[in-house]
Amino acid sequence: MAQTFLSDGWFAEAEKIQAEINPPVPPAIKDLKINMQVTGAPNGDVSFRMDNGRMLKGHAADAPTKLVVPFDVAKAMLVDQNQQAAMNAFMSGQIRVEGDMAKLMQMQMAGPPSPEAQKVSQLIKEMTQA
Numbered sequence: 417m418a419q420t421f422l423s424d425g426w427f428a429e430a431e432k433i434q435a436e437i438n439p440p441v442p443p444a445i446k447d448l449k450i451n452m453q454v455t456g457a458p459n460g461d462v463s464f465r466m467d468n469g470r471m472l473k474g475h476a477a478d479a480p481t482k483l484v485v486p487f488d489v490a491k492a493m494l495v496d497q498n499q500q501a502a503m504n505a506f507m508s509g510q511i512r513v514e515g516d517m518a519k520l521m522q523m524q525m526a527g528p529p530s531p532e533a534q535k536v537s538q539l540i541k542e543m544t545q546a
Contacts, residue, residue, distance in 0.1 A: 418545040421491050422454060422462045426544065427473040433539045434470050439532035441469035444525040449479040456487040466523075481519040484512040495544045497537055 419426035446468060453475075454462045465476045471494070475482075485493070489510055492501035505511045513520065529537065 417543070419543055420458065420545050421495060422457050422464075422487075423459070424473075427464070427471075429543050430471060430540050431473075433536055433543070437532050437536050437539075439469070439530050439536055442526040442530075444522055444527070445469055448519060448522050449476045449481075450519055450523070451475040451479040451482040452490070453482060453484045454487055454490045455484060458487075480516040482514040483520075484514070486510055491544075495541050497541075 417425075417429075419429050445466075448466065448468070450466045452464055452466065454464075463475045464471060464473050465479060467476055467479075485505070489501060489505040492498040492505075502511070
């Protein structure tokens with residue numbers, strides 16, 4: 417069933433997919449927490465976090481870094497896996513970083529996604545409403 421990106425149903429389905437496939441978490445991001453605030457979503461701003469390699473709804477109180485990202489950029493990054501869009505948005509100032517910028521560099525050290533992580537990304541893309 418198709419879900420609207422960042423809706424409650426979308427988060428529930430994404431969490432289910434992540435739990436079922438349970439991709440290995442690269443050591444570089446094993447304990448990493450980054451809060452994200454997506455602005456301009458259809459139903460208002462949405463808060464979630466990357467926590468131990470998983471995307472979870474809501475912010476973590478102890479996350480050292482927060483990204484503020486426009487809805488369309490978040491969708492390109494998280495659903496389309498378009499890292500070029502993320503880089504362009506960062507360089508043009510569309511993505512704001514609050515807190516420890518070094519934690520973002522940690523994400524890059526995770527290396528290429530595992531086959532299981534690629535499967536999670538594909539299933540999330542397929543269940544996300546166009």
